[in-house]
Amino acid sequence: MAEPLRIALAGLGTVGAGVIRLLEANRTLITSRAGRPIAIVAVSARDRSKNRGIDLSTFAWEDDMTAMAARPDVDVVVELVGGSDGPALTLARNAIREGKALVTANKAMIAHHGLALALAAETAGLPLKFEAAVAGGIPVLKGLREGAAANVIERIYGILNGTCNYILSTMEDTGRDFGDVLKEAQQLGYAEADPTFDVEGIDAAHKLSILAAIACGAKLDFASVDTSGISRLCAADIAQADSLGYVIRLIGMAETERDESGARRLFQRVQPYLVPRDHPLAHVDGATNAVVAEGNYCGRLLFQGAGAGDGPTASAVVADLIDVARGEIGAPFSVPVGELEALEPAESGHRMGRRYLRFTVADRPGVLAELTAAMRDAGVSIESLIQKGRPEEGGEVLVAIVTHPGPESQVTEALRLLDGSPSLTAPPLVMQLLAK
Amino acid sequence: MAEPLRIALAGLGTVGAGVIRLLEANRTLITSRAGRPIAIVAVSARDRSKNRGIDLSTFAWEDDMTAMAARPDVDVVVELVGGSDGPALTLARNAIREGKALVTANKAMIAHHGLALALAAETAGLPLKFEAAVAGGIPVLKGLREGAAANVIERIYGILNGTCNYILSTMEDTGRDFGDVLKEAQQLGYAEADPTFDVEGIDAAHKLSILAAIACGAKLDFASVDTSGISRLCAADIAQADSLGYVIRLIGMAETERDESGARRLFQRVQPYLVPRDHPLAHVDGATNAVVAEGNYCGRLLFQGAGAGDGPTASAVVADLIDVARGEIGAPFSVPVGELEALEPAESGHRMGRRYLRFTVADRPGVLAELTAAMRDAGVSIESLIQKGRPEEGGEVLVAIVTHPGPESQVTEALRLLDGSPSLTAPPLVMQLLAK
Numbered sequence: 001m002a003e004p005l006r007i008a009l010a011g012l013g014t015v016g017a018g019v020i021r022l023l024e025a026n027r028t029l030i031t032s033r034a035g036r037p038i039a040i041v042a043v044s045a046r047d048r049s050k051n052r053g054i055d056l057s058t059f060a061w062e063d064d065m066t067a068m069a070a071r072p073d074v075d076v077v078v079e080l081v082g083g084s085d086g087p088a089l090t091l092a093r094n095a096i097r098e099g100k101a102l103v104t105a106n107k108a109m110i111a112h113h114g115l116a117l118a119l120a121a122e123t124a125g126l127p128l129k130f131e132a133a134v135a136g137g138i139p140v141l142k143g144l145r146e147g148a149a150a151n152v153i154e155r156i157y158g159i160l161n162g163t164c165n166y167i168l169s170t171m172e173d174t175g176r177d178f179g180d181v182l183k184e185a186q187q188l189g190y191a192e193a194d195p196t197f198d199v200e201g202i203d204a205a206h207k208l209s210i211l212a213a214i215a216c217g218a219k220l221d222f223a224s225v226d227t228s229g230i231s232r233l234c235a236a237d238i239a240q241a242d243s244l245g246y247v248i249r250l251i252g253m254a255e256t257e258r259d260e261s262g263a264r265r266l267f268q269r270v271q272p273y274l275v276p277r278d279h280p281l282a283h284v285d286g287a288t289n290a291v292v293a294e295g296n297y298c299g300r301l302l303f304q305g306a307g308a309g310d311g312p313t314a315s316a317v318v319a320d321l322i323d324v325a326r327g328e329i330g331a332p333f334s335v336p337v338g339e340l341e342a343l344e345p346a347e348s349g350h351r352m353g354r355r356y357l358r359f360t361v362a363d364r365p366g367v368l369a370e371l372t373a374a375m376r377d378a379g380v381s382i383e384s385l386i387q388k389g390r391p392e393e394g395g396e397v398l399v400a401i402v403t404h405p406g407p408e409s410q411v412t413e414a415l416r417l418l419d420g421s422p423s424l425t426a427p428p429l430v431m432q433l434l435a436k
Numbered sequence: 437m438a439e440p441l442r443i444a445l446a447g448l449g450t451v452g453a454g455v456i457r458l459l460e461a462n463r464t465l466i467t468s469r470a471g472r473p474i475a476i477v478a479v480s481a482r483d484r485s486k487n488r489g490i491d492l493s494t495f496a497w498e499d500d501m502t503a504m505a506a507r508p509d510v511d512v513v514v515e516l517v518g519g520s521d522g523p524a525l526t527l528a529r530n531a532i533r534e535g536k537a538l539v540t541a542n543k544a545m546i547a548h549h550g551l552a553l554a555l556a557a558e559t560a561g562l563p564l565k566f567e568a569a570v571a572g573g574i575p576v577l578k579g580l581r582e583g584a585a586a587n588v589i590e591r592i593y594g595i596l597n598g599t600c601n602y603i604l605s606t607m608e609d610t611g612r613d614f615g616d617v618l619k620e621a622q623q624l625g626y627a628e629a630d631p632t633f634d635v636e637g638i639d640a641a642h643k644l645s646i647l648a649a650i651a652c653g654a655k656l657d658f659a660s661v662d663t664s665g666i667s668r669l670c671a672a673d674i675a676q677a678d679s680l681g682y683v684i685r686l687i688g689m690a691e692t693e694r695d696e697s698g699a700r701r702l703f704q705r706v707q708p709y710l711v712p713r714d715h716p717l718a719h720v721d722g723a724t725n726a727v728v729a730e731g732n733y734c735g736r737l738l739f740q741g742a743g744a745g746d747g748p749t750a751s752a753v754v755a756d757l758i759d760v761a762r763g764e765i766g767a768p769f770s771v772p773v774g775e776l777e778a779l780e781p782a783e784s785g786h787r788m789g790r791r792y793l794r795f796t797v798a799d800r801p802g803v804l805a806e807l808t809a810a811m812r813d814a815g816v817s818i819e820s821l822i823q824k825g826r827p828e829e830g831g832e833v834l835v836a837i838v839t840h841p842g843p844e845s846q847v848t849e850a851l852r853l854l855d856g857s858p859s860l861t862a863p864p865l866v867m868q869l870l871a872k
Contacts, residue, residue, distance in 0.1 A: 025733075137735060142583045149466070283714075296461070297747040298751035299745075301573065304737070331469075339468050
């Protein structure tokens with residue numbers, strides 16, 4: 001039997017505990033597939049005394065997790081601590097410096113520091129793997145990096161945040177409002193006490209920026225993701241979308257395009273979209289994630305599965321460990337960091353599409369005329385308009401407009417014309433309609 | 437720049453031509469991802485003079501394709517000839533004997549000879565890859581072998597034949613009968629002149645047996661796949677399923693179970709299933725393929741995309757070539773052939789489930805009583821029964837029965853009781869209802 005691959009595991013939350021359980025439960029199979037045993041040697045976490053329901057007695061304990069990187073009896077550091085900086089980043093840097101392979105589930109760290117870490121790992125000839133950072137148990141990074149490796153990926157998009165998808169599909173099923181469903185999700189443990197990262201789209205933007213770099217061959221650029229979340233959606237939006245044949249999903253989307261000078265530019269956006277009911281993403285419910293990649297030879301690929309949870313995330317971490325055990329190094333972003341293009345963000349003004357605009361307006365004469373005049377003056381062509389009174393809301397009225405296809409700049413201009421109007425009692429909400 | 441990976445390509449049909457075009461179109465990207473150029477050195481096909489719309493002048497031509505394996509200027513043989521035996525198999529064996537890597541899209545050859553070829557390749561330390569043999573452009577073998585490598589796969593099933601799925605979804609959309617839609621599919625090039633391999637489920641069974649070996653860690657056993665096709669389905673079955681909330685899809689399914697002695701057994705079946713409309717596979721239309729893998733840690737994974745066509749199949753072939761260029765060897769069936777278990781086929785009699793039974797009966801008194809008595813005597817509990825006359829068919833009547841959950845053996849017994857009855861004007865048709 002070949003020498004075991006020796007692991008130091010930092011972070012013993014649900015995912016860390018899941019990794020320990022999985023390595024134990026599927027040990028024989030994992031050894032077969034890896035070609036050698038995968039053995040945890042040392043573990044570390046903030047609180048040693050906490051009862052995690054797993055036996056840690058056979059592992060060395062390190063109080064200082066960043067010191068694990070220096071252990072001579074370790075081949076791979078598995079970082080499951082979380083946080084874009086702090087101890088996680090220190091540990092990751094130390095691990096590579098000490099010549100260890102690095103496996104992490106930390107999307108925030110990869111979104112912020114992935115290129116620097118990958119460059120360090122590549123220079124040292126070490127594996128750096130982060131399948132668990134995007135879409136939980138779905139092997140989508142491997143699918144893009146290797147499975148679809150022959151393709152120019154023309155567009156990649158998907159449902160990347162299980163919390164938002166749970167909230168949206170529950171709103172859809174129950175007709176309840178956002179705040180109400182969020183509260184329940186928090187009680188059920190599907191949403192954090194501070195849900196900002198999830199519901200404002202930041203978590204999805206972390207994942208999208210990682211996907212975009214791999215799929216588009218572009219230097220990772222989290223800061224340029226145009227990000228909005230789902231916290232402003234109300235039950236009426238869901239109902240309106242439903243009556244038009246759509247469901248609402250938080251979609252992360254990336255693609256490259258050429259500007260007038262011929263330079264390649266990167267478009268990255270996280271936003272709620274209206275998804276037509278006959279699109280595969282419309283059937284992705286609950287905490288499920290799904291990613292669509294459109295390649296110039298493979299056509300449209302869909303990867304779907306559990307986007308979070310200890311089991312699925314542990315599955316992705318251990319898949320990375322099996323790759324490391326098999327000597328699979330590979331470029332973390334599919335091509336060497338030096339070959340990733342530094343792309344300017346794409347403008348969105350010329351992007352053609354249909355859009356859903358929702359206005360909350362005062363219930364008085366002339367408001368509709370004001371809205372429609374702004375649309376006309378900006379050149380926005382209206383396909384349908386629905387006005388619904390909400391008498392219980394003190395005379396507020398919702399007006400939902402679906403536009404004909406047109407450039408985004410016209411919608412932006414219409415909203416500029418309406419900016420500051422006393423008729424609007426809340427900022428307008430804009431969503432894209434996803435093409436089939 | 438590292439040395440190129442040198443290819444001999446046998447078979448210049450649509451897929452072979454697609455591989456040549458893809459390697460040319462995405463050359464820069466492929467070189468980046470592979471870490472070195474991938475260069476075709478020699479090609480071979482039956483007819484040298486045929487105009488394929490591609491420039492072959494820069495490649496050496498071999499009249500005898502099996503001789504390509506012996507060329508000293510070649511690292512990899514790509515076999516795109518097809519057929520389970522004959523020149524394809526000779527070429528494959530020669531390639532491995534001559535120390536070449538082998539990449540193939542040939543499902544029939546892998547289903548029949550995959551274990552022997554894999555053993556030879558493993559013994560010689562050579563890569564043998566066949567991603568394109570299953571589900572066209574979908575990287576599902578890599579997804580199982582590597583992406584879900586940490587999991588015991590408890591069940592794998594999916595839509596594996598694009599021709600059948602095209603026919604079924606067209607029958608669904610148009611209400612037309614099987615023979616009529618098949619004829620159209622043949623005219624459109626979606627079905628072969630001799631459609632037997634596709635419509636009788638044999639092609640799907642080839643693919644299922646490959647998936648099952650990888651997913652279940654079992655020795656490949658094509659001969660034991662319980663196979664039936666779609667040629668006996670009629671428009672009334674589709675309509676009946678629809679009224680019950682189902683669509684009909686040809687599903688390949690494999691899972692392992694324990695028999696009374698505790699031995700692991702392999703269940704493999706290709707059959708039309710009634711798929712509930714809220715199941716992800718119910719939305720897979722046209723020539724699309726989709727595979728669901730249920731792992732004990734990752735949960736349910738879905739891989740979906742184009743199951744055939746020159747572009748998607750070429751995408752899978754070139755992904756294999758990129759892996760070979762990167763030095764990725766790996767066990768073709770995820771674990772070494774010697775570690776695959778030789779599993780006896782599972783009995784199906786004890787399998788619990790709901791079923792759809794369709795009888796074509798003579799339109800005369802007492803027939804329904806005879807059918808329902810047989811059900812009662814066999815212990816089959818009827819959930820619903822629909823009788824529909826087809827006056828234009830000369831007094832024939834269709835009776836569709838949906839059963840309550842029960843063991844398959846009861847249904848088999850009911851059919852045995854009815855066997856030879858003059859009331860039945862055609863053999864009964866049985867379909868499983870897929871659980872959600």
